[in-house]
Amino acid sequence: MSVTEKLICITCPMGCTLEATHEGSTVLNVEGNNCKRGAQYVQAELTDPRRMVATTVKVQGGVHPLAPVYTAAPFPKPRIFELLDALRRVEIAAPVQMGQVVLENALDTGINVLASRDMPKSAA
Amino acid sequence: MNKRLKTKYDVIVIGAGPGGLAAAIEAKKAGAADVLMIDRDLELGGILLQCIHNGFGVETFKEDLTGPSYAQRFIHDALTVGIEYWLDAMVLDVTPNHQVYVTGSQGGFRVVEGTAIVLAMGCRERTRAQIQLPGPRPAGVYTAGTAQRWVNVEGYVPGKNFVILGSGDIGMIMARRLTFEGAKVERVLEVMPYLTGLSRNYVQCLLDFDIQLQLRHTVKRIIGRNRVEAIEAAAVDEKWQTIPGSEEIIPCDTLLLSVGLIPENELSQKAGVALDPITGGPYVDEGFQTSLPGVFAAGNVVHVYDLVDWVTRAGQVAGRRAAQYAQCECVKEATTIPTAAGENVRYVVPHRVNPETLTTEEVMLQMRVTQPMEAAVRVEVYDGDTLITRKTERYARPGEMVSITLKGKDYDAVRQAQTLAVRVVRKE
Numbered sequence: 001m002s003v004t005e006k007l008i009c010i011t012c013p014m015g016c017t018l019e020a021t022h023e024g025s026t027v028l029n030v031e032g033n034n035c036k037r038g039a040q041y042v043q044a045e046l047t048d049p050r051r052m053v054a055t056t057v058k059v060q061g062g063v064h065p066l067a068p069v070y071t072a073a074p075f076p077k078p079r080i081f082e083l084l085d086a087l088r089r090v091e092i093a094a095p096v097q098m099g100q101v102v103l104e105n106a107l108d109t110g111i112n113v114l115a116s117r118d119m120p121k122s123a124a
Numbered sequence: 125m126n127k128r129l130k131t132k133y134d135v136i137v138i139g140a141g142p143g144g145l146a147a148a149i150e151a152k153k154a155g156a157a158d159v160l161m162i163d164r165d166l167e168l169g170g171i172l173l174q175c176i177h178n179g180f181g182v183e184t185f186k187e188d189l190t191g192p193s194y195a196q197r198f199i200h201d202a203l204t205v206g207i208e209y210w211l212d213a214m215v216l217d218v219t220p221n222h223q224v225y226v227t228g229s230q231g232g233f234r235v236v237e238g239t240a241i242v243l244a245m246g247c248r249e250r251t252r253a254q255i256q257l258p259g260p261r262p263a264g265v266y267t268a269g270t271a272q273r274w275v276n277v278e279g280y281v282p283g284k285n286f287v288i289l290g291s292g293d294i295g296m297i298m299a300r301r302l303t304f305e306g307a308k309v310e311r312v313l314e315v316m317p318y319l320t321g322l323s324r325n326y327v328q329c330l331l332d333f334d335i336q337l338q339l340r341h342t343v344k345r346i347i348g349r350n351r352v353e354a355i356e357a358a359a360v361d362e363k364w365q366t367i368p369g370s371e372e373i374i375p376c377d378t379l380l381l382s383v384g385l386i387p388e389n390e391l392s393q394k395a396g397v398a399l400d401p402i403t404g405g406p407y408v409d410e411g412f413q414t415s416l417p418g419v420f421a422a423g424n425v426v427h428v429y430d431l432v433d434w435v436t437r438a439g440q441v442a443g444r445r446a447a448q449y450a451q452c453e454c455v456k457e458a459t460t461i462p463t464a465a466g467e468n469v470r471y472v473v474p475h476r477v478n479p480e481t482l483t484t485e486e487v488m489l490q491m492r493v494t495q496p497m498e499a500a501v502r503v504e505v506y507d508g509d510t511l512i513t514r515k516t517e518r519y520a521r522p523g524e525m526v527s528i529t530l531k532g533k534d535y536d537a538v539r540q541a542q543t544l545a546v547r548v549v550r551k552e
Contacts, residue, residue, distance in 0.1 A: 008323045012182050013431055015323035016518075034518070051328055052178045054190055055304055056276060063167070065279040068176035070190050077332065084304050098196050116176060117192035 002028055007045060011037045022046060050074030054116070057087055057102055061121050062094035068116035069102045075111055082107060094121045129210065129231060130158065134450035135443070136224055136238030137161045138215050138391065141170020142432050143423020144244030145198040146439030147446065151242070152205045154447035160236065161202070161209040162226055168202065168209060169195035170246060172432065174273045177297055179324075183433035194432060218243075218395040220416060240418045240446035243392050243406070244439065247385040247424040249294075255383050259345035264352030268294040268382035272301070281305045283378025287355050288312045289343050292523075293321035293430065295382025300329035309333075310376050313341040313357055315364060318496050320384075320523045322430065343379065344371060352377055385428045395419060402471040403427040409460055410477045410487045411445035412438060420446045427473050427490070430525055434490075461538060463489060466506065466547030468520070470494050477530065479539040487530045493520045493548050500551040503528045507541035520548050 002023040009016045014034060020042040021029040027046065030039045044050060053075045056066035075083060083106055090103055096119035103113040134156040137148045140163035148161045167173065172180070175191030182188055185197070202209070213228030222241050227233045249267040257265075264283060272294065274280040284307055288295045291314035299309045312330060317340050319326055330337055344358040344366050359370035387405035389397070397406045398415040405426040406414040413420050422442035423435040460476035472491045481487055489505065497520045504514040505528060513534050520526055526548060530538060538544065 008327045010324035010327050013179065013322055013324065015327075017323070051332065052188065053304075054177045056176065056279075064277055066277065068190060068192050068276060070176070070178055070193075080304075098193060116190040117173070117196050 007042060009033060009038045009041045011041050018042060020046075049077040051077050051080065053080055053083060053113075055084055055087055058091040059096060059119055060091060060093045062096065062119040063122050064119065067092065067096050067102075067119045069113050070116055071106070072112045072114050075106070076109060079107055079109070083113075087113065094119050129160075129208075129234065129236070131235070132237045132239075133158045133160045133208075134238070135159045135240045135242060135446045136222075136236060137242040137244055137422075137443075138218070138224070139163060139170065139244035139246055139425070140165070140168040140209060140211075141244065141246050141423070142172055142195065142198065142435045143246065143425065143439040143442075144170070144242065145195070145202055146436040147242040147244055147420070147422040147443030148207045149198065149201050149205055150440040150443030151240075151447040151450075152207055154444045156240075156447040156450050159207050160238070161207055162213050162215055162224070163209070163211055164214045166212050168199045168211070171269070174269070174276045175297075176276045177301070180432050183431065184436055191432075198436075215391060218391050218419075220396045222418060239450040240420065241395075242420045242422050242439075242442050242446050243389075243395075243397070243414070243425050244422040244442075245388040245391060245425050247428050248388045250381070250384040250386060252381060255289075255381070257343055257346060259347065260349060262346065262348040262350055262352050264348065264378045265346060266378065266380055268292075268298045268380045271378075271380050272298055275301055275305060281307055283307060283352075283376075285310055285376040286378045286380055287343070287357075287374055287376045288380045288382060290314060290382035290384070291316075291319045291321055291326070291337060291339075292382040292384065293325050295380065296321050296325040296329040298380060298382070299335050300333060303333045303335070309335045310374050311335075311357065312337045313343060314339050315342045315360055316340070316522075318521065318523070322524065342366065346379060347373070352379055355379055385424070387425050387427060389425060392419075392421070392425070397421075400471065400475065402465075403473065405473075407475045408473065410441075410474045410481050412442035412474070413445060413449075418446075418449050420449075427471070427492075430523065434525070461541050462543055464543050464545040465491065466504075466545040468493050468495055468497070468548045469546050470522075472544075472546050477538065477544060479535060482530055482532055482535040482538060486532075488527050489530065489544070489546055490525055490527045491546055491548070493522055493526060496521045497548070497550060501548050502551045503546065503548050505530070505534075506545045506547065507537065507543060510537070510541075512537045512541065512544065516551055517548075 172191040172195035180194035358366040
C-alpha cells in the first residue's frame with residue numbers, strides 16, 4: 001500500500017518540504033522539490049540514508065589540540081556513532097594539510113575522513 | 125605581524141572573518157595599492173574556524189565545504205594577492221577621519237590610517253543578560269558559540285546534560301555536535317511559534333538524533349547554586365508571557381543560549397557611523413558605504429546573514445567600492461533613493477540605492493520577513509503605487525533571508541522613484 005509523507009530535503013540550504021508517495025522503498029511520486037536532487041534525496045532516505053559527518057581528531061604538536069575533520073562523502077546514517085568511536089582513537093601529528101586523509105576507508109565503507117584545514121606546528 | 129607595518133594604507137579592513145577576507149581580497153584585486161587586515165584572533169578566518177560542520181560554499185563554489193575549509197580558500201587567496209595582516213591585535217578606536225588605533229601583542233600601540241576603511245567585525249551572540257533570564261547565576265550557562273569554540277577548537281565539552289534555548293542554527297548544530305561527543309541534549313526550547321534556523325538543520329541536527337524541540341517554550345528560571353542543576357521550562361502565550369501550570373523542571377547541568385546574533389558595532393559607533401536600530405548595523409548604500417564617506421561595512425556587521433556565501437558576496441562589494449574610493453579619494457555626490465520595509469518586511473538592506481549603479485551592475489535588496497508564510501509569496505518593489513519589479517518565492521520565513529535583485533531594466537523606474545518599498549505578500 002502506498003503512503004504519502006512529508007520530508008524536508010537537506011541537500012541544500014533551501015530545505016524544500018517534499019511530499020513523497022512511496023510503496024515500501026519504491027518512490028511513486030515526489031512533490032514540492034525545486035530541483036531533481038529532491039527526488040534523489042527521497043530515494044536515498046528510504047533505502048540508504050546518509051549524512052555528512054564532521055568532528056575532530058586529536059593532534060600532536062599543533063597550534064590547537066584538535067583538528068577538524070569530515071567525511072569525503074555522505075556516510076551511512078546508522079553507522080555514524082561507530083565512525084565517531086573510531087575517530088576518537090585517531091591521533092595525527094602536526095603539521096596537518098587540508099584534505100589530508102585522517103582515516104582511510106572508514107569502517108570499510110570506502111569513504112575517507114579528511115582534515116578540514118591546515119594545522120601548523122605550534123611554535124613552542 | 126608584518127614587520128614593516130606602514131602608517132597609511134589604501135584600505136584597512138577590521139576583522140579577518142569571511143566578510144573581512146572577501147573585502148580585503150576584492151579591494152586588492154580592484155586596484156588598492158596596499159590593504160591591511162587587522163584581527164584580534166591568532167589566525168585568519170574568524171568564527172568559520174570553529175564551525176567545523178559542512179554546508180558552506182554551496183552558493184559560492186557549488187561545493188559543500190566545512191567552515192575551516194571555506195575559510196582556508198579565502199586565506200589562501202588573501203596571501204596570494206598580498207594582503208598584509210596584523211593578528212592578535214585589537215582595534216581600540218576608529219576616528220571619523222579614518223585613523224585606526226590598534227594595540228597588539230606584537231607591535232604594541234599603533235595608529236594607522238586608511239584612505240578607506242572596511243568594518244568587518246561580524247556579530248556577537250545575545251547573552252543571558254540580554255534576554256533577562258531570572259534565577260541564580262551558577263556555572264553552566266553559556267552561549268552556544270562559546271561552547272562551540274570549546275568543543276571544536278579547544279577540546280573541552282562543558283557539560284553532560286544540556287538544554288538549549290533557541291532554535292537558531294548554532295543551537296541546533298551544537299545539539300548534534302554535543303550528541304556526537306557523548307553528551308545528552310534533553311531539549312531545545314524556542315520561544316517563537318516557528319523554527320528560527322534553517323529547516324534542514326532541524327532534520328539533520330535534531331530529528332536525526334531524536335532531540336525534542338518545543339516551540340512557544342522558554343526557560344522560566346535557572347535552578348542551581350554553584351552549577352546548573354535544572355531549568356524550569358514553560359509554555360508562552362502570544363504575548364510571550366509564561367502560561368501558569370505549563371511549567372516543567374528539566375534536570376540538566378548546562379544551558380546553552382542560541383538566542384540571536386547582534387551586529388558588532390562598538391567601533392562603528394565610536395567612528396560616528398549612523399546605525400539602524402532594527403538591524404543593529406550601519407545604514408548602508410548599495411556599495412555598503414556607511415553614513416561616513418570612505419567607511420564601508422562588510423557582512424554580519426551590517427545585518428546577520430544566514431549563509432556565509434552571502435557574507436562573502438557582501439564583502440566583495442564593500443571591498444571593491446572601498447578600493448574605488450581609495451583610488452579617487454573623492455566623495456561622489458550621488459542622488460540615492462531610500463528603500464523602505466513595507467508589508468510583512470522587518471527591514472531592507474541596503475537602506476539607499478544609487479540608481480546609476482544599475483547601469484553597470486545589479487543591486488540585491490535583502491530583507492527579513494516579519495511573519496512566516498508557508499505558501500507561495502510575491503516579493504514586490506513599489507514606488508508608491510507603481511510596481512517596479514517582483515518575483516515569486518515558494519514561501520517566506522523569518523529565519524531565512526529573502527532577496528530581490530534590481531537590474532539594468534529597472535534603471536528608469538528606480539531613477540524616478542521617491543522610495544523603493546519592498547513588501548512580501550501572499551500570491552493571489
